[in-house]
Amino acid sequence: MYKIGVIGDRESILGFKAVGFEVFQCAGGDEGKKILKKMAKEDFAIIYVTEKLYVEMKKEIDEYTDLRVPAIIPVPNREGTLGVGLSNVKQAVERAVGADILFGGDR
């Protein structure tokens, strides 16, 4: 049986705890990396990471891309979206197809 986790700043992750996710409070990228490593070893199938942290830990997160679990997904934090998630999708398309054909070049 797998679990779902959330890493992020205190304000943003508060609500997730109420719906049954396991939350990990974290202020900066370095702390986040440690938490992520620990979580990857445990049974977390999905880890939501706030976008700000996601950017700071991009390198560590990329190591898990080819593994089946965990799926590490960026979510916006309380201050609103940074567009990291969408640009991630865009990057995946670029990587796969060789050109961005979904978003139209203007974005």
Place this chain on the structure above:
Amino acid sequence: MERLNVNPTRMMLTTLKKRLATALRGHKLMKDKRDELMKGFLELARENKNLREEVEIRLKDVYDSFTMAGAIMRKEVMEEALMLPKQRVEIQVKSKNIMSVDVPVFDFQMSSTGEEEIYPYGYATTSGELDEAITDLSSTLPLLLELAAKEKEAQMLAAELERTRRRVNALEYVKIPQLQMTIKYIVMKLDENERGNQTRLMKVKDMILKEALEEKRQADEAVM
């Protein structure tokens, strides 16, 4: 294009021809795999994009609701209220095989499903805004989970697609021309050797004939 550095022998020719056949077959298979992956991937990426846009909008609402609740209630009270979750989400992970990519399939189970059961607190010390925030979040939950599944699948397919595309290109533009060129080189070299050999044989035959003729003439002279 550089040809392979091999000895131009008949045995090498056979080996290379076999390798070329394998490379051609591999190229065709890879190309088919690429096309098939591409077909699924584009669809998936589009869904992924739409889903993400929706989730981001809804999460913003959720955060707004929480901010509202936080403004009305004391911070400690709110944290206390949310400290012990009632609902738990558990996942089973199965895998699905898409063109030999092992993609996870998440199966969700929420331990409580009733409307009023999602609130992990009594209503005495909390405000209605917090209830609303929790309701919002919990209605976003299925979308959030679906997004995770879609996004992971898209990421894995993208990685595989990139690898396959590279392989197709490497076979098409490097490996196959290289093999063809080397095979051509060996065939030409062997033909050249063959012609050289032929000329030499003809020459030797001429010499032997001449010698035999000479001997015969001497024998005839001796008899006379």
